[in-house]
Amino acid sequence: MNNDDIMLSIYVPTYCHEKYISRALDSILMQKTSYKYEVLVGDDASPDGTREILKKYEEKYPGKFKMFYRSENMYGKIPNNARDLQLRCVGKYIIGLEGDDYWISDTKIEKQISFLENNPEYIAVAHNCVVVDENDNVTGEKYPECKDEIYTLEHFVSEIMPGQLTTVMARNYVKYNFFDTSILNKGLVPGDRLLYFALAAHGKVYCMQETMSAYRHVVKKGSTSFSSNYRYVFEKEENWYGCLMEYAKNLESNKAYYYAEMLYFRNIFYGLRYRQLPLNKIMTYFNKIEHKNKAVSLFFKQLINHKIFKKSIWV
Structure with missing residues (x-):
């Protein structure tokens, strides 16, 4: 696939997602879209069976995934696993999907890419999500997502997000460098909120009021997710x-x-x-x-x- 033909880069950082990674990758494979996309998956030296599952997908779907098997864990390093994947993305647009989350609409990327193609005045587009537990059960928890048409800095300072990370598709700020991304290179956690601030400060972010992904919120020891480990310091x-x-x-x-x-x-x-x-x-x-x-x-x-x-x- 010629890099110039790639419309979307999907990066999938994963760590200890043995139980969930198949659901995440299958939700990508089910996408019905006319646009070409690439999938970059980074296993952050998982000690469980995540890597073995990724190798099976790599064998079953040759050329579909670009797998990066880390020799040592990159948590806390610069760049970390997710940021390294971002820096490798060559598509016109970019979106992340954590290895324990998944998409529930098979037309998700088609709708988001089409929106950005037809609305050049927008820098990104997001949508709603549903929160699930470790067994895919809807918890009833409400994600602090934007319920207005356009996401702004006023939303940001009110602790409202445009959407959960995997709902936010943006023009490739890494490849085209159309705004200052230096704040994303510092290894600060949570990095997704830094991205939302930068996007809202540099352009318009549209919020689709449609639920097209599932965010898995599981609080457990050993998890690398920010929300699971947050303690005020x-x-x-x-x-x-x-x-x-x-x-x-x-x-x-x-x-x-x-x-x-x-x-x-x-x-x-x-x-x-x-x-x-x-x-x-x-x-x-x-x-x-x-x-x-x-x-x-x-x-x-x-x-x-x-x-x-x-x-x-x-x-």
Whole structure:
């Protein structure tokens, strides 16, 4: 397949997904589309049977998958497993699919590619998802996905996502480098939220109100997913939001910078709330914010939206 003919690159990072990886790959194989696509799968040195399953798919479907079998685990490294796969994507568009998630519509990529082809003013397109457990049962949990037509920075600071990772198809920001992707090269977790911020800061993201994928939310020991392992630690959050703030400072959008500063201030607030930030160090961090009055006023506006108007899902 000529690289110029590839419309979509699908990257599939996987680790210890022996029980789920077949469902993920089958959901790709079932796609009914007129567009050509490539599938890059990276096994992050799984100690279970994930790799053996991937080799069976590689044998059964020759040329369909590009398999990358890591000799050692890349978690915490730069680039990590997922980012390395992204850097290898050559399609006009790009989308990720975690090895334990799957698509439930066989026309998903056809619809999303067609939308981007026909709407050049949009940088990405997302859709809704359903949350399932380890046995594919719908849990009833609601993913914080955007229910408006266009995803904006206002959604981002309210902890609303355009959709779960595998719902978001974008123009290939790696291949074409049409916006600053430096924030994605730092190995920060969660990386998907950094991508959403960058997309919303640089273009329009359309949100289809159609459920076309399943997000598996399983909280268990040994999982590498961010949501399964998240525990608030002030220093880690300070670094994450500090990097976001520095990134936004160099953007043309003042709004993006103001919002990043507000989020940095919010983390100072959380550090105090969870008693992880000593009182005598508050000003050390607060002085990193350039537009202090703006950050504080935006913070309290969001707090009111959450407490009174329920327009934010802050916790």
